Amino acid sequence: MTGPRVLVADDHALVRSGIVALLDAADLEVVGEATTGREAVDAAARLHPDIVLMDIRMPDMDGIEATAKVTGQADPPRVLVLTTFDLDEYVYRALAAGASGFLLKDARPDRLVDAVRTVAAGEALLAPGLTRRLIERYLSLPPTPAPRSDLTPREQEIWMLIATGLSNAEIGGRLFLSEATVKAHITRLLAKLGLRDRVQAVVAAYESGLIRPGQA
Structure with missing residues (x-):
């Protein structure tokens, strides 16, 4: 595996397993999985992934708080937030907490793979119109x-x-x-x-x- 190392944080087993299978097929290394926000924070500190795919709605600790804690770690990974709704009120707060972008869960598989590579490479996944609407x-x-x-x-x-x-x-x-x-x-x-x-x-x-x- 030569691609970025990814931690997948989502409490839905079927969604999580589907994402893992997709990333594996694209030669992206999944170094760990998390089912709660707290698990995601602990796993990020322990496994040192390049990028965390973070579901916004997580048990124990939501994705916003988890994102802030993950991006506050020493040499932090980048965080790509996954959300169900494009006008989810929490997306802006996640960006403000340090996320490098967000993606809808119903995005095409190739779009998800491209998003992971883009964010892991140091770029921001920014949909200008949508992000401006959220901010405004x-x-x-x-x-x-x-x-x-x-x-x-x-x-x-x-x-x-x-x-x-x-x-x-x-x-x-x-x-x-x-x-x-x-x-x-x-x-x-x-x-x-x-x-x-x-x-x-x-x-x-x-x-x-x-x-x-x-x-x-």
Whole structure:
């Protein structure tokens, strides 16, 4: 096995076994399974997976709290949240807790495999329109922000464009920059903000008031 190491956390045995079989068939290494949020946290600390597939509704400890605890560990794995409804009120909170993205449970099998590879590779699984709707629905209107003095005007501009859901290619087209240059700016931006990926950058943009609900 050369792919990312995966921990599958879901309390439904049939769902969990189906995911495990799918990942095994795609040459992704499943290092463990968990049936409760607490088990997921303990297993992540013990097994050191690259990525945790976390069901949002888990017994003992829900997927939101479990996600926060997992991403708070030393050298944490990335978390991909699985949810049944695309407007589940808990999805935003899971992203804010440190998840790198979310996926519907009824996604096509190849979509799930691609999502695991994408998130494990350090990218964020961000569906811009859906994520913006969640943020706009569950985030109260923030105050007008003061500009970040540690960000350059270009970094501030790119942060806002990330928050509106634009891809690197779209940002490059808007600003007449190459994708490589945009990626370099985003890497520096995330480092300055202390964030791991563009999902967290979107959440932080709304929380800081850089962009307001309805503006994206």
